[in-house]
Amino acid sequence: MDGTGTPKAIVFDLDNTLFDHQHSSRCAISAVRNRCPELAGKTLDELITKYDAAFQKLYDAYLRKEITHAHMGVKRIQTFFTDLGLAASPEKVKEFRAIYKPAYREARRAAPGSIETLTKLREHGYSLAILTNGHVKKQNEKAELIGVRHLVHHLVTSEEVGFAKPDPRIFRHVLDRLGTSADATYMVGDSPNADIKGALDAGMRPILYSPMAQGPQRLIFEQQVPVIHHMSQLLEYFAIT
């Protein structure tokens, strides 16, 4: 409740928002670099940039329906090696995966400041939910493992609802679950398209989570959207000390 007694709710994206994907990915690429001699001469930042770029390339190809979702993983690793000027044999791809996957899982953690922030928001009467595009089991497990599942009242996945962000229907579903109105509900997420556009279309109040962004606001779909660079900034935003 705020000072006026109106119930307020905050919905969080999971991947790259409450879940610190960047950290996991960085640790996993670092593990690959340590164990693949041909990568030793490259800097970690260079490898991460190339790996992210490979994802973008393949994701675009997937959106154009040139490749299937199932092929993205292998193709991403092939693209990563090829773009570095290295050979991408099936053995190399297999070796990459065998190192990357467990290192990524091992390094899973909540975004800095998020546990404390969720705890405080709950103490101050906010209803909290996670809204994520993904599988029910996988996303619940991830939220539990990083220590945020018990801090939110609801976790809603696209698999369970049958619609994915930015479809406004998945946002309406989470509003029904929370029992709050759209204009009293905030959506915190890292994706301008999935989280911010979706929230705007549903009449909710968006907040962009972007640790690397400059400035306190960003123009997204012709709207000035507040930006937080660290989860703890939410407490300032909601005037909680």
Ligand SMILES: [Mg+2]
């Ligand atoms: Mg995300």
